[in-house]
Amino acid sequence: MVATILIGAILCAAVSITYVLYQITYNLFFSPLRNVPGPLIARVTPRWLMLIDMAGRRTSWIHNLHSRHGPTVRIAPNELSFANMEMVKVIYGQQTTFPKAPIYDTMSLPPFGIFSMRDRQDHSHRRRLLSHAFAQSSLYESEPLIRAHVEELTQRVQSGLCRPMDMMLLFRLVAFDIVGELFLGQSFNGLKAGTPPQFLHDIDQHFILCGIEGNFPLIYAMLLRIPIPALQRFLKARQRLIAYGKETFENYISENGRMSGRKDLLTKVVSLKSDTGEAPLTDLEIYTEVSNLILAGTDTTSMTLTYMFWQLAKNPKWQQMLRQEVGEKVPTSSGTVPGFSELAQLPILDAVVKEALRLHPAAPASLPRETPQGGKILNGSHIPEGTIVSMQCYTTQRDAATFPDPNAFRPERWMAPESEAMKEMMMPFSKGSRACLGKNLAMMELKLITASLINKFSVWLGPNCTDESMVMTDHFLVLPKGGKCEMIFSRVEES
Numbered sequence: 001m002v003a004t005i006l007i008g009a010i011l012c013a014a015v016s017i018t019y020v021l022y023q024i025t026y027n028l029f030f031s032p033l034r035n036v037p038g039p040l041i042a043r044v045t046p047r048w049l050m051l052i053d054m055a056g057r058r059t060s061w062i063h064n065l066h067s068r069h070g071p072t073v074r075i076a077p078n079e080l081s082f083a084n085m086e087m088v089k090v091i092y093g094q095q096t097t098f099p100k101a102p103i104y105d106t107m108s109l110p111p112f113g114i115f116s117m118r119d120r121q122d123h124s125h126r127r128r129l130l131s132h133a134f135a136q137s138s139l140y141e142s143e144p145l146i147r148a149h150v151e152e153l154t155q156r157v158q159s160g161l162c163r164p165m166d167m168m169l170l171f172r173l174v175a176f177d178i179v180g181e182l183f184l185g186q187s188f189n190g191l192k193a194g195t196p197p198q199f200l201h202d203i204d205q206h207f208i209l210c211g212i213e214g215n216f217p218l219i220y221a222m223l224l225r226i227p228i229p230a231l232q233r234f235l236k237a238r239q240r241l242i243a244y245g246k247e248t249f250e251n252y253i254s255e256n257g258r259m260s261g262r263k264d265l266l267t268k269v270v271s272l273k274s275d276t277g278e279a280p281l282t283d284l285e286i287y288t289e290v291s292n293l294i295l296a297g298t299d300t301t302s303m304t305l306t307y308m309f310w311q312l313a314k315n316p317k318w319q320q321m322l323r324q325e326v327g328e329k330v331p332t333s334s335g336t337v338p339g340f341s342e343l344a345q346l347p348i349l350d351a352v353v354k355e356a357l358r359l360h361p362a363a364p365a366s367l368p369r370e371t372p373q374g375g376k377i378l379n380g381s382h383i384p385e386g387t388i389v390s391m392q393c394y395t396t397q398r399d400a401a402t403f404p405d406p407n408a409f410r411p412e413r414w415m416a417p418e419s420e421a422m423k424e425m426m427m428p429f430s431k432g433s434r435a436c437l438g439k440n441l442a443m444m445e446l447k448l449i450t451a452s453l454i455n456k457f458s459v460w461l462g463p464n465c466t467d468e469s470m471v472m473t474d475h476f477l478v479l480p481k482g483g484k485c486e487m488i489f490s491r492v493e494e495s
């Protein structure tokens with residue numbers, strides 16, 4: 001009996017070792033990607049990229065590889081990263097044939113919302129149905145709801161003048177309250193409470209869970225079977241996000257009906273009719289979508305604000321220029337939040353926002369796509385179908401030939417006419433048919449908040465806010481290494 005078990009174990013070990021050796025030999029010497037440069041360990045095993053990913057270092061690691069090896073690098077046995085302008089259109093352009101990669105299946109729970117949909121037809125149907133809620137005209141109708149939260153943020157800052165405040169937290173709370181207001185019909189009242197509500201903790205846990213499930217599916221499946229209540233509670237974060245969306249949605253419908261005159265974006269989604277005769281969204285699809293939109297619209301906007309204000313705190317000259325530009329539209333003394341129509345085209349504000357999005361994109365990492373049937377020629381080499389390919393805007397937006405002095409905060413680069421290369425390589429919201437649906441909303445929030453705060457206050461770095469604490473790490477979305485961003489505000493007249 002013992003001998004049989006021993007022989008079985010030896011056979012299993014031998015088969016496993018042979019398989020691993022075969023994989024290594026194939027990946028290094030026979031794979032069609034064998035001639036693409038990249039670190040040896042990454043060419044041998046996909047686990048290396050996964051570990052780097054989990055450590056929050058994916059973006060900087062890939063960026064360094066491009067600096068060393070050029071525009072095409074192999075970052076895993078079956079995964080390539082590109083960094084040159086010609087590839088942007090091919091992989092992300094309006095006519096691209098590269099669908100989102102299978103990893104997106106682990107980024108949401110089914111039924112998938114627009115963000116995770118990989119089928120081209122399903123996606124374009126959903127996008128057609130949702131687009132009108134995000135149109136600029138819809139956003140103008142919702143502007144008063146957004147401005148009320150910006151006003152609340154301004155008062156919150158006013159009440160904490162001359163002391164360090166964690167602005168990363170305040171920006172998260174305001175962005176969160178705004179998307180709650182617009183997509184659930186009620187604010188989360190995070191700013192009022194001053195602490196993150198459970199939903200925000202669940203968003204944090206959601207991103208960790210995506211990393212575990214996407215990179216280590218077996219471990220994730222095992223964790224699901226371990227009956228430790230705290231662990232199970234952690235693993236249920238994504239279900240809680242959907243459940244909260246469902247409950248709030250049902251309350252909203254019972255209070256407001258389906259054709260309420262409320263000027264939020266949920267009303268637009270609920271009352272939409274398809275002009276093409278296509279089926280409108282079911283309630284299940286609406287509240288799943290809405291929960292995902294809250295996720296998509298919180299940390300993206302708040303991290304952009306955090307880094308933009310960090311740069312402004314380090315560059316008082318740009319604060320003064322902004323204040324002067326905004327002040328000509330809205331006097332500093334007036335208690336009001338400026339109107340977006342007055343701000344939308346201000347050149348200095350626009351340049352500051354763009355430069356923040358360039359240097360500190362909230363989604364800096366690769367956006368993986370799958371090479372379609374038959375393969376494709378990319379940068380002169382035939383890339384077989386099924387190969388995962390991606391670009392990261394962190395790298396395209398720091399391309400020295402396109403953006404001279406690429407690591408410096410220089411908004412003036414956006415005040416001259418933009419070159420074709422700048423337009424192509426700037427992709428903080430991605431490009432083409434999968435580009436960010438919330439871009440208009442994000443720009444509205446970024447400009448309203450920046451103009452309102454800078455018009456009234458000067459901002460300085462807090463004692464614990466250093467270049468080291470603000471190093472960008474990423475778990476798909478960016479996060480400062482120090483996990484917070486302390487700043488000090490003072491009234492303009494006093495500074």
Ligand code: HEM
Nearest residue numbers: 115296297300301362363367428429430434436437438442
């Ligand atoms: C500064 C703020 C923002 C940035 C930098 C940003 C960035 C991005 C990026 C890079 C993508 C493409 C992701 C991919 O291909 O995997 C994306 C997609 C998306 N974003 Fe945003 N986003 C921002 C704000 C928002 C907001 C406020 C919302 C809505 C509340 C939103 C909703 C979406 C949706 C629905 C998609 C999926 C679009 C599709 O696949 O058709 N985003 N965003």
